[in-house]
Amino acid sequence: MRCWVAFKFVCLVLAGVISVAAPVHAQGNITQTVYGNFEKPTNTAHATEFGKSIPPMGYVAFCGRGEDECKFSGGKATPLALTTENWDQIEQVNHYTNTKIRAVSDMELYHVPDYWTYPVTAGDCEDYALLKKRYLVGMGISPSQLLMTVVLDENHEGHAVLTVVTNKGDYVLDNRRNEVLRWDDTGYTFLKRQSQLQANQWVTLQKSAPQIIVSTKTE
Secondary structure (H helix, E strand, O other), X not given: OOOOOOOOOOOOOOOOOOOOEEEEEEEOOEEEEEEOOOOOOOOOOOOOOXXXXXXXXXXXXXXXXXXXXXXXXXXXXXXXXXXXXXXHHHHHHHHHHHHXXXXXXXXXXXXOXXXXXXXXXXXXXXXXXXXXXXXXXXXOOOHHHEEEEEEEOOOXXXXXXXXXXXXXXXXXXXXXXXXXXXXXXXXXXXXXXXXXXXXXXXXXXXXXXXEEEEEEOOX
């Protein structure tokens, strides 16, 4: 079961930059392709932020419904101090949510390509991540340390995960695996994520912005 995430980026085309074509969203008769030189994670504990980015369209619509998740502001760029207790909570939440929620596409559930919400029994990758964030906030971890994140997976397909920013590095809660890995061990290309300062602000994790091309087939 693959998770398709529809993206919206600031388009920046520079001479010599365009080199890779990656299919990000394919659903029905619409195909979106992102082009660019994507930088894979280096062997560093924390992802580098390179400035502001546009949130995913599904997240914008999610916030437009008045969700409390989007109202968080006033955060600080401080990591979570990992302890045995909160690490156990992180692992348990990841495993529990992965087991509780059945993976189903947004098209099958809601008849739209990209719909962000808190799942009850079934959902897409971003729904898993939203629910995990809600659980961990309820356990006392600050929203500024729990960041919704957009990546390209090993097949260059769009995917969403939850990043936990800790003093030991950035760790990823993923509906595709029960093991919580450091970001540079996932095999993913990290595109953008929420700002630690404000939930509805996003930052890019790539030096140069990719270009998105949308094509529609009528057959």
